[in-house]
Amino acid sequence: MFIELDEEQRILRETIRKFVENEVAPQAEEIDREDRFPRDLFLELGKLGLLGITVPEEYGGSGSGLLSQAIVVEELARASAGLASCYAAHSNLVVDNLNWHANDWQKRKYLPGLCTGKKIGCLAITEPGSGSDALAMRTRADRDGDSYVLNGTKIFITNGPIADVIVTYAKTAPELGSKGISTFIVEKDFPGFSVGRKMEKLGHKGSPFGELVYEDCRVPKENLVGEENAMVRMVLAGLYRERVVWSAEAVGIAQGAFDIARKYAMEREQFGRALAGFQMIKEKLADMALEIHIGRTLIQRCAAMADAGVKADVGLEASYAKLYACDMSERVTSSAVHILGGYGYTKEFQVERFFRDAKAMPIGAGTSEVQRLIIARRLFGKI
């Protein structure tokens, strides 16, 4: 399958690249150092029509596809993984998700504000006791008259501490196990909702991250997304979308580190010549470029399949892309630090920032082990 970006996607890449070079890159080091959510940049993304990039215009979006969203995330991550994570959690996990699964009333109520960035979204599935085994969640939602009453705690939620709109999951029929989970839209002002600990993390600084607590949190029945107990079907149908976007972030991080290492290798001289003149450094950079290219190609292939409506194997393709691109970002950023030698280990060239950011990529959105399990299941069934 040959993938070529169309005219619209090429213009999009140029536009976002210019925005990143002019607006994001100059702030990226400070965002990381101060662990500051760049609300100004987030709102700019809204003005550029990128927060609702996959949403039809009637709900406030720009009506483009998953490949376009992957391009935006990759370009953002090339300068700031923190901003890219805020964007991905909001624009993919919430906005794109609601566009697929919410009803017309819910879309009209929530999507316009989310598309401009006036409202910030997060998606909360992980709990202190259930991560990879997410369906073992303990949060409950009990029907009481015209509302559901939620009790439980979510953890590691990107945008959680600043979110206005939370897409969340809870057991409505615990006796049915994973088949008894439902999806809800919670607003931060609903009684019984609170933000717990804000957690400090190794990288992706600038993307607020932490715990959410539901204590007898009342959610109107209108905020049930889809049917009761339909969560697994809905989530499984859309997992590939989250994995494509998360993997594109990994490629952006790897590309950002590569750009620094390549420039440094051409400028830094040892033994009377530029580092790039040494065969072993050339080989390392060539291997890094190849790995980034493979990662990007896998992602674009999967996104293009999704946009074309090719359903068969899109989930498997997403797992290949996720596993390869995320593990690759760790290898490439590590090599980049190495090429800069002692300077690479300092904060002077910011390459260590990309190295820290890459570490999260094989953990979030289904760990590398989980992706291997998915791929192996296709090879061996349930052996």
Ligand SMILES: Cc1cc2nc3c(=O)[nH]c(=O)nc-3n(C[C@H](O)[C@H](O)[C@H](O)COP(=O)(O)OP(=O)(O)OC[C@H]3O[C@@H](n4cnc5c(N)ncnc54)[C@H](O)[C@@H]3O)c2cc1C
């Ligand atoms: C930067 C970042 C952002 C995140 N954002 C969000 C968010 O917005 N919303 C949200 O809900 N969650 C979010 N998460 C949470 C993320 O989805 C979980 O961290 C992830 O699913 C792994 O769960 P866990 O951390 O509980 O690890 P665990 O599931 O406890 O796994 C620990 C280790 O054991 C391995 N392991 C687990 N099961 C198996 C198995 N069967 N076979 C082999 N190895 C196994 C894992 O691969 C991992 O290496 C985020 C995480 C990170 C790092």
